[in-house]
Amino acid sequence: MDRIEILDSTLRDGAQGEGISFSVADKLEVVRTLDGLCVDIIEAGNPASNPKDLDFFAEIKGLKLVNSRLAAFGSTRRKGERASEDSGLKSLLSADTGTVVIFGKSWDFHAVKILGATLDENLLMIEESIAFMKASGRRVVYDAEHFFDGYKANPEYALRTVAAAAKGGAECLVLCDTNGGSLPDLVRELTKKVVAEFGIPVGIHAHNDSGLAVANSLAAVDGGALQVQGTLAGFGERCGNANLSTIVPNIRIKLGKECLSEESLAAITVSTRRVAEIANISFDEGMPYVGRRAFAHKGGMHIDAVMKDPVSFEHVEPPLVGNDRRFLASEVGGRSVILDKIRKIDPSLGKDSPSVALIVERLKEMERDGYQFEGADGSLELLMRKATGKYKPFFQLGHYRTIGEQPVADKAHCATALVKVEVEGVSEISAAEGDGPVNALDLALRKALERFYPNIASMRLVDFKVRVIDSGATASAVRVLIESADQSGAWTTVGVSTDIIEASWIALVDSIEYKLIKDIERRWKAYV
């Protein structure tokens, strides 16, 4: 059976979404997440249009991808330029990826009116650009921009542009519904036509402007497309690109075709959430398959029926996609997932142990307060340890105080913090300056604790994210996520408070305690 290949464009087309801006470190983390999900091709940036993307492609050479191919994206050469002299194609080569994606114009109107090229010149631009990349040792995926709109305007010419790409040596001809306005029947029919005509794998690239990106992607697959392009969480310009976290489960479960793997499917919820978290975009919890509400039952009759048999109101089993069933009215839910994690700390615990009930209760309470543990493995483990008695605090806070001031002569030291801690009866007070109160507090706390726990020096803060939970004024609760790392790994912790400094403090303390526990665990393992 034919396998459907997945190309994720979160870092390229997804980055065109309003409010999305990835740092180089963010991009590397997205690549790691997608590679872990075994996405076939990761389209990671457009080095010619965005100088930050060039830095990224330089950085990523140090990262060994296990499962995915990396691709850079760029346009066909300029009109009147030789392909080998074109600065855009040169940038694309300099990204040094084995695969490149080249887009060109299929709509006569775009070729003439937007590029100002003649129709014949546009065909040459497509063919020569691809041929040049092939000759430079690249595998080339060709994106036929506006293919469906172009076909409606001038069918013969639209097909000639695709023929030019085939002649140039493209390994896949991707039909793009760039404006997101096409209907599934047309998409299926034209996909069939291109599949029949060229004997080269065909792909689909859909946008969601009519709410049909998923349907159009499936229609293309039904018409014979073998590659689906989209973004894992549906990010993208305007209404977004085709949402892969919906499409992949649909292809595997509904169409029964090979696509990624069973393991990838089971990891799709956590991976999608991770990508949204890195982008610092609040997650649409109503998203099919991966949203928190995707299997949440509220109506009383529905809950009763689902308890009798889940198939009554669920189209697929939630664990298939790594998600959980939730009952909103009754207070049951998610216990098996929690149990799984608790057993890693204490294998002796069973489903009915009181500490399991305690943890479930505590989690619900904290989620009501605005906590979310999906991205905060470190804090979740600490919470479980506290509830199962496998925890002893490393220090006591006496008090802290932060002072921020403007204007100041030295901006890097506009805030000061003072922290007093106690470790086994011994007090330590320390102070530090920083370029903000959280920074100053972090530095002061480490300084106070390093006297007792010198290995704290080997950990560093990798990322710090803030999200306001309830809209409304500056007094809303704030959730702070802190990612820390040492030579052995990375972990994330979370804190919630209406006071951003206190929220940061909670996450900071968790991050240090988690580090100290892991160090002890590792040392212990050397003796057993």
Place this chain on the structure above:
Amino acid sequence: MDRIEILDSTLRDGAQGEGISFSVADKLEVVRTLDGLCVDIIEAGNPASNPKDLDFFAEIKGLKLVNSRLAAFGSTRRKGERASEDSGLKSLLSADTGTVVIFGKSWDFHAVKILGATLDENLLMIEESIAFMKASGRRVVYDAEHFFDGYKANPEYALRTVAAAAKGGAECLVLCDTNGGSLPDLVRELTKKVVAEFGIPVGIHAHNDSGLAVANSLAAVDGGALQVQGTLAGFGERCGNANLSTIVPNIRIKLGKECLSEESLAAITVSTRRVAEIANISFDEGMPYVGRRAFAHKGGMHIDAVMKDPVSFEHVEPPLVGNDRRFLASEVGGRSVILDKIRKIDPSLGKDSPSVALIVERLKEMERDGYQFEGADGSLELLMRKATGKYKPFFQLGHYRTIGEQPVADKAHCATALVKVEVEGVSEISAAEGDGPVNALDLALRKALERFYPNIASMRLVDFKVRVIDSGATASAVRVLIESADQSGAWTTVGVSTDIIEASWIALVDSIEYKLIKDIERRWKAYV
């Protein structure tokens, strides 16, 4: 040409969505909004399952609907009960609506396993319930719950349930994809079958669990369905009901069929936002047609092309659905967008004016520092005013100081701020407490300025967002977005600093200055 009828279920199925809870006053306001939009049928509640809905139906008798029919929703009679004695049907009658929607079971598994009825009894329950409502003077829409899943399990029986509804006297047979798991081809095929078999209008009721509710609704219309059920903003249990704000434009513009009216289409953006606001649900700005991002262009090449001709990257004209085109000012956007915005402040400026170059230069600098203006129209206008000389500061900062402390007895006052400002030579110093340093600073600043500008009292902070820009430790730069509103509108401002308090300060000052400028502008317009 056949007209497609729209049934909105925001107040019934939509109210099953997580986090949605309408008061009676909310419901009346939603009805007014939908009536204003000329929705054909407003399904407003289930009086048997929800006592609040009975109050509502009593209240609404005083409200004269101009364009819409009101419908109450309920289930078929219980097994073993006479229809005329059934408490559910009696409640349904007491709602006193001219139209009722009755749902019954089409899936043999549900009839037997969930209701515990025999297959024949279930058929009688359907037929008799409808016949009773008809005899009581009601028009009856019949919702065939789980029709598609039922058909897959037992095609012959599923059709017999629909036949029972036809025999009972239903005016419309609505095929429901209750679990949201069906694919468009099946939906179209079965709709065709039922249309051909019964000679009664057929409807479609889709859910979005596979991301296909819009596609399934359109497939049914293509198969001959004349009624589409859904919710205006896509609210509903799990992943939501079919989104009518996407479907209505698709039916009118893409399928070219009659549905609501041209005026309704032009009002669909504002009506959908209104419903979301009444529900107090944060609006998905990526929603097709009606979202703020639906016609927002960020990529530089896209912006240039849309300026040449909007059809290049827009599938429909935004005013058709009452929405606006937006050009996002971003590092990937171009100078032409900026010019467009500058001209609103100073129409005399041309593309080559030195202040335009100055603004573009300044924007680039600030974007390098981590500013983003795509979501911060208020700060962008202030920046342009500063560069074109159309700006005069409203006050000078003397200094501010914030103090945060833990532990404290009163968590709501864990921070204090002190602010000194000067307005035209007059100084004012003020202090305030808050539940975090930013909150305290906001309060202290307003307190100091209200003496000089009392109209500040009419503005409020609506939202506060924080984003860390460069990953890496707590010393990373932070971007704060503040959304403010008064009786005339809303605006967003931005601040960037490594110190979150200073970043908030910058955005706060912008938000107040923007408010003061707009007030003066409005007052001035009354004189010109």
